[in-house]
Amino acid sequence: MSQAPHCPLDLLPADVAAWAVDGEPVDDVDMPAHVATCQACQAVVAAVAGSDEVGLVLRNAGPAAPVAVSERAAGRIRIERAATALAAALADAGARVAAAAVDYLVPRHRRDE
Amino acid sequence: MEQISDAELVVRARDRGDGVALDELLRRHRDTAYRVALRICLNPAEAEDIAQESLVRAWRSLDRFRSDAAFSTWLYRITTNTALKRAGRRKDVVMAELPEPLGPDLDPAGRVVQRERLAVATTALASLPPQQRACWVLREVEGLSYDELAEVLGLTLAAVKGRLFRARAELTAALARYDEDTATEDTPTEDTPTEKPPSKDLP
Numbered sequence: 001m002s003q004a005p006h007c008p009l010d011l012l013p014a015d016v017a018a019w020a021v022d023g024e025p026v027d028d029v030d031m032p033a034h035v036a037t038c039q040a041c042q043a044v045v046a047a048v049a050g051s052d053e054v055g056l057v058l059r060n061a062g063p064a065a066p067v068a069v070s071e072r073a074a075g076r077i078r079i080e081r082a083a084t085a086l087a088a089a090l091a092d093a094g095a096r097v098a099a100a101a102v103d104y105l106v107p108r109h110r111r112d113e
Numbered sequence: 114m115e116q117i118s119d120a121e122l123v124v125r126a127r128d129r130g131d132g133v134a135l136d137e138l139l140r141r142h143r144d145t146a147y148r149v150a151l152r153i154c155l156n157p158a159e160a161e162d163i164a165q166e167s168l169v170r171a172w173r174s175l176d177r178f179r180s181d182a183a184f185s186t187w188l189y190r191i192t193t194n195t196a197l198k199r200a201g202r203r204k205d206v207v208m209a210e211l212p213e214p215l216g217p218d219l220d221p222a223g224r225v226v227q228r229e230r231l232a233v234a235t236t237a238l239a240s241l242p243p244q245q246r247a248c249w250v251l252r253e254v255e256g257l258s259y260d261e262l263a264e265v266l267g268l269t270l271a272a273v274k275g276r277l278f279r280a281r282a283e284l285t286a287a288l289a290r291y292d293e294d295t296a297t298e299d300t301p302t303e304d305t306p307t308e309k310p311p312s313k314d315l316p
Contacts (some may be wrong), residue, residue, distance in 0.1 A: 054288075
């Protein structure tokens with residue numbers, strides 16, 4: 001039974017893949033030189049090779065959003081904004097009514113006393 | 114309005130209640146929100162809802178937006194979270210229409226192969242766990258850096274690399290299986306009739 005190759009530097013496959021596809025550096029390791037001699041890392045590189053071609057196609061073919069997306073969002077925002085303003089106005093009006101009621105009732109109460 | 118930066122639009126929309134600035138901000142970022150939502154949830158109708166919801170959420174929390182951060186990165190975060198929440202609830206996936214393959218100089222047969230490979234990859238993408246798919250989409254399609262990915266997804270760099278590795282390995286394996294199957298189909302077997310040798314009787 002053959003054993004899977006093991007990286008002598010114990011590099012994580014995720015780090016090796018990030019280097020292979022995106023050129024992300026791996027601390028203190030000369031990756032090209034290391035990978036040239038490490039079968040485990042070569043296997044990782046092979047495991048992710050070519051996956052970026054799909055991303056490239058999708059990146060260049062980004063679909064445009066229907067205009068309705070932002071129009072509906074703007075509509076909802078305006079309604080929420082109006083509702084907030086209305087709630088504030090009602091709260092303000094309620095406070096004024098309450099203050100007027102106090103102004104009216106307190107003197108009457110004192111007089112009745 | 115088009116020359117004004119996102120940060121200035123945010124200030125105008127948030128602090129001055131400028132409706133025109135708000136419309137411009139939404140118009141400018143609706144494609145990004147829709148594209149990310151579509152690639153994560155793989156359902157065009159749902160992607161519209163997610164994009165709309167994300168734009169509204171972004172507006173609701175404009176007070177918490179720091180002007181030193183990029184509005185787009187912030188929107189990526191909101192859209193991704195919204196899409197992932199929905200993706201967790203749904204099981205059915207409707208594949209969006211596939212884009213045209215790259216390479217206008219490809220011959221018709223080459224275009225068919227490219228298109229099939231893309232379909233295979235998109236199917237493999239759909240089978241990934243949503244969190245892995247989101248990570249891959251933000252890196253490969255949107256081009257976010259590893260640091261931005263960690264910020265948007267709320268993950269450590271190691272977790273980002275791990276998710277990307279698994280997603281990429283899955284896509285590569287799916288493409289390799291497709292290439293192997295295609296090569297097997299193209300290889301003539303002993304039973305396959307081959308071109309007859311020219312008859313000696315012919316003049």
